[in-house]
Amino acid sequence: MKYPPPSTRRLRVYAFDPQSAIMLGTVGYAYATIDLPWEQVWEQPLERGPVNEYFEVIDIDPASKQFYDAVDLNDKYLLAQNGLAPSEGNPQFHQQMVFAVAMKVVRLFERALGRKILWAPVWNRETGTYEAVKRLRIYPHAIREANAYYSFDKHALLFGYFRSQNLFAGASWIFTALSHDIIAHETTHAVLDGLHRRYKEATSPDSRAFHEAFADIVALFSHFTLTEAVYAHIQEKGGDLDSESLLSGLARQFAAGTSGHGALRQYIDKQPDPELLANTLECHDRGAILVAAVFDAFLQIYKTRTDDLLRIGKVERGQGKRLDSDLARRLTDEATKTAEHVLRMCIRAMDYLPPVDVRFGEFLRAIITADADLVPEDTRNYRIAFSEAFLRRGITAGNCLSTSPESLLWDSPEQLLGQDDLSKDFRDLNLSLEPQYDRDAIIHQAEELRKQVWRWLVLPDKKDIAIDLQWEKALGVYFALRENAPKSIAQAEGFPKVEVHSVRVTRRAGPDGQDLRQLVIEVTQRRRGYFDPEQQKKADRGEPVGREDFNFRGGATLIIDLRDRHLRFVIRKRIDDPERLNEQRAYLQQPGGAAFTYIPAATGAAAREPFAMAHRGE
C-alpha cells in the first residue's frame, strides 16, 4: 500500500533563542514548530544537510577545526517527532533550526510576492556574464565571533558563535544560528539582494540602512506568528502591545552575551523625534527609525481593529487586568492577523521600488501604491496608519503634493509624460509567460524573459523611432548617445549599455478575491562618477579622464498589468539627474557624516561584508 505524502514537514525550533527557554517567565512559549510544505513531486527531495532546492546547509567549522555530521530529516525517528528536540549542545539541531527558519522566511516572501524567489546571481569575471545561483549555502558555524552575515561573494549565510563573559546570556556558548531573529534577518538580506541587487551599493544614507531595516522588519513581524507568545503578552498587559517585550525587541541573547543589554534593537518608541532621521547615519541606527515607523503603523492598526473587542469585553486597554481567555484569544488573532497584513504590505512593496538608490520615502510610496493596487478600498485605513507613522519620524516622500495616501501613489505614465503611448507598444512584445514549477525551469525562464525584453526595448524600433525616445524619457536612461546625454554613461560598441535587470511575473490574490497579474520590469544604466565636479564635467563631455571614483546608476521599474497590457506605473531614477549625483558624491565623501581624518571611504571588513550583524572594528 502506498501512502500519499503528508502536506507539511514539521520541525521544532527555539521560538526566540535558547535564553528564553531557561527563564520561567518565557519557557511556556520558548519552543515553536515550523510547518514547511512537503516537497512537491517536481521538487528535488530533501537530502541530508539539510539540502533542498533553496539551501544547502554545510556544517564545516574551520575555526574549531571540526565538521559536524549532517542531520537527516527524513530519518523515520526524526519524522515521528517533528525533528530533533531543541538543544544547544547538538550541532545537528542547529542545522535543523537554521534550515527551518530560513525556509520559513522564503515561504513568507513567496506567498506575499506571488512568485518563487531567486537568489542574486554572481558575476563571472571570466565569461563576463551573470550566473544564476540555485542554492544559497548556510554555514551554521562559520566563525568564532559575535557576528553573522550574508556574504554575496560566497552566496552564503555565515553564522558565528562565541563564548560570553556575561552571565545574563544564560549560556557560556552563544550560537547565532540558534537565534530566530538573526537567521530571519540574514536570510532576508539574501532575499532582498535577490530582488534588488543594486541596493547593497552605498548610494545615500538610506541605502544600507534600508537593507538593515527591511531585514529587521521581517525578523520582528515573524515574532507575531508565535501565537502562544503573543497570547501570553496580551494577557499580561491587558490587551496592550506597545510596551517593550520579547516581541518588540530583537536578538536578546546575542545582546545579553555581547553588551549585557536587553535586546540588540528595541522597536517601541512612543515619542518619535522627527529630527532624528537627519542626524542618524550609521546604517543599523538609521534603519531602526524605519522599522519603528512600520511597527508604529502596526500598533495603530491593531488598536483600531481591537477597540470594539475591548468594549465588548468591558475592559480598558493596558489596565493589566487578566482578560477573559476567549477575549485574549480573539485579541491574539487580531494581533497575528494584523502583523501578517503589515508584513505582507511591506514585502509587496518590494516590487514597487526603483531598481537603484532606494530612499525611505520611496518605500512609503511603494507600500501605499502596492496596497492600493491590490486592495482598492482601504476600509480599515491601513494606508493612513502607515503614512502617519512615517511622517511622525520625519520620513517624507520628496515632492508629493501631500502625505495623503492618494498623493503618495506612484506616477502613471500619463502623469509622468503627459500621455501614454507606451502601453500600445507592448503589443509588439510576445513573452512566453507559462507558469513554471521546476526551479531550474524558473531560473531559465527568468533569464529568457530578460533577454527578450532587452531585445524589444533596447534595439531600435523598426516601425516607430519616436517610441524609443518616449521610452528613454520614461525610463530615465539613454539607448543611444544623444546630444544631451552625459558621455560618462558606460558604453559598449558606441552605444550606452542598458541592463534589463529583471523581468518578473507575479500573481496575487486580494482579500476580496481580486486577482492581480503583473509584469515587473527593471531597467538600469551605469554612469562613471567622479568626486571632482570638474572631472565629472569633462567625463560628461566625453573627454578622457581617469578611472571613475564611483558608480552612479539610474533606471526605472515598470509595472504592467498583464490583464490588459497596460503600463500602470513608472518608478524612475534618472541617470542624468545632477542633484542625485551631487547627493551621492557628498555622501560617499563623508562616510558616517563625519570626516574625522583624511580617509575617503570605508575600507576593510565593513566594506567587504556590509551585511554583518555587528561590524568588525567598530
Add this chain to the structure above:
Amino acid sequence: MADRENPRPRANKKTEKPAQESSREKSTAKGGRTTASVRKKAATEREKPARSMVAIRMYRGILGDFFFIRHSLDDKKVKPFKMLIDCGVLQRIGSEEKKPTTALGKERIIAGVKNLIGEFGSDFDVVVVTHEHYDHLSGFIHARDIFDSLELRNLWVAWTEDRSDALANAYRDKKNRAVAALTALVDSPALKDTEKMNTVRDLMQFYGPPGNVGSGVGMVADNGALSGNASCEAVIDWLKQRAGATNTSYLKPGEVHKWGVGNTLRAYVLGPPRDDDRLRKLDPSGEGKREVYLAKGEDVAAVSSLAAVHADLEGASAGSDQPFSLPYRREYFPGKFAAGNSDDILSSDPIVKKYEQIPASERIDEEWLGSAESLALKIDGDVNNTSLVLALELPDREILLFAADAQVGNWLSWRDQDYPADDVVNTETLSIDRLLSRTILYKVGHHASHNATLREGGLELMTDPRLCAMIPLVQKVASEQKTKSAPKGWQMPYENLDKRLKERTRGRIVRGDGDVNEETTAFKGSVFNVSYGPDTKTKDPLWVELTYEQKNNAI
C-alpha cells in the same frame, strides 16, 4: 604676548583647583647637573636675557621616529639642554629581496646613533619614549653597544607605563594577553609562514622580534643588559633602570613639565587620554564620546581560544575550547582528505565532499581569521593611542607639536582638559585651540597615515602662517609592506593628508626621504633654518635639522 593682552576668562572648573595646578608644575631636571653657573645665568637673564636657539633634528632614511632636540644659549659657557624623542625603525619581516629598502633601516639607525653620540655625547637631559612600538624604540636594541654608555637624567613616558597604576595595568594586561594569543596564532605550525596570516604578522612586528613577543623572551637580563631580541616592553624597563625610579616621570594629560636650559621652557602634555569611564565602559558603541581604547575583553578571550585550537595541529584540542562534546566532533581542516588518505570519510560524508568541491574563493576556510585580524588592528590602534603627545613651547611661546602615533581618539581627547597658561597658580588656562594656533612645527602623526591627523579639530586649527612639518617616513619602505588586503603596501603619506599638509605649510615639509634641494628651496624665508648632516654611502644625508632662533627677548 597675545595671551596676556587678551586674557580670556574661562568659566572652567579646572581653573578653580589651585592645588591640582600646582601639583602639575613639576620641575623635571632633577639631580645636580644644573650647575651654579646656569642658575646664575638664569637669574641674570631677567635683566639682560641671552638669545636662545632650538634645533630639532630628525634622522633620515628610516621609517620610524628618531628625534633629537637641543636648546642652547648664545653664551657658549652654558651647556645646551638635550632631549631625545624616540629612537626606532621599522622591523623587516620577510625576505630582503622583497623588502630591500626596509632592510637598510637597521644599518641607518646604528649610523644615526653613532653620529648623535659622537657629536653630543651619551648624556641626555630628557629621553622621551612615546609608546611601545618597535618603530619608536628599536634603536635602543640595534645600537645597544653604543647606548651602553647612555646617561639620562630624566625619562618621560606616558602614564600608561606606570606599573603602580591600576588602570594602566588593566590595560597592559589586556594588551599582553591579546599579543600573546595573536603571536601564538602567527607562530602555530599550521599557520606559520602562510600568506593568510600576513596582516596579523605584520602588525605583530611592532612589539618585538618574531618568536619573542608572547613568550617573554628578550626581557632585560639580571645584569641590566638589553638583549638583541628584546621586546618593546623590555626596552622601556631597561630605560627605567638606567634613569632610576625617581627620575622617571609618568606624564598625564593636562600637566606641564619643564625643559630647556635652566628649565625655563614649558612642555604641555596633551595625551594619552586617561578616562576611567572610557576604559571601563562595557559597550563601546554606547552614546556619547567616541571610544579611545577599542579592544574588548571578549575579543581577546575569543582570539585566545582560537589560538588554543590552532596552535596545536595534531593533538586533539582541549575540550573547553570546543563548542560541542566529543561524540559530535569530527576533526577537519582544509585539505585533510585531499591526499587520498581516509577516502572512506570523504565518500561517506556528502557534506564534506560538497564543501571540498566549492571553489576556494567561495569557501570559508579563512573567514575566522577576520577576528584575529580585527583584534590585531584594534590592539595596534590602542597602543598608538597610548602615545605620549607633547606640545613643546619655544622661548617665544610658539609650539612644536610632537604627536607621536596618536590616532583619532587621542586627538579628540586633547580638548577634555585645559592647560595651565602660566607658572603662577590659579591663573588663566589655555585651550587646546590656543596651543594648536601657536604651532609652528608639526611632527606628523603616525608617519602621515590616513587616521592619525585629525582634520577639523586638528590640522585645520594650526593656523600660524609659519607652520612647518616633519614626516619621519621613507615612502619606499611603506610601499614594501604589501599584504593581500593592501597590495600596494602602506599608504604613507596618505594622499589627501599630504596634499593638505603641503597647502597649509606652503611646502615647508621635511621628510625622511625628502629631496635636499627641494626642501632647502621650500624653507627659504622660513622661521626655521634647514641644514643637513653628513652624507651616507648612498649620498643621502643622515639627518635634517631645523633651527629656530629666538626673535623676541621679552620673555
